[in-house]
Amino acid sequence: MDDPSRGGPPSPNRGRAARRHQRSRMIERARRCLKFTGIPDPDREAFALRNHDHLASCSCWMCGNPRRHLGEPTIQERRGDDARAPDLGADC
Template identity: 45%
Template sequence: MKDLARALRRHHAARIKRARRFYFGIDNSTDLRRLGKLLNTPTPCSCWMCGNPRRQGELSVSELLHALTWHEDA
């Protein structure tokens, strides 16, 4: 039986490129290099608005929701 890992990886790459075509209010399908960057790095930078909130000493959205539901249950 043939290994389908390469086909699956290419399928997901094409799917993600289609989904991220209009990131940041720009049609990225014309610039293939930018679309390739969006495949692996969906955030444009690592500033305090775009980057990981834990780097700035904050909690992520899922961690905030978990803490909120935990406090309501107690």
């Protein structure tokens, strides 16, 4: 059985309580992220309520997708290349 708390796919039977729990959890996370920014409390609360759904820190070349920014192959492509590559260590 898929358990959403274990990182599996979300259950189609999740109800309103689960959505409310996730929303409150992300609002708390937004509050914690903003604690040390020096923003006053009322502004921080308003920001957390407004932006709790998109808290990704950054999408720069260091934090973002290496395929997009650096042109690196994906893990699946690397595995495929390794499987197709001739075995150079074998004696014939």
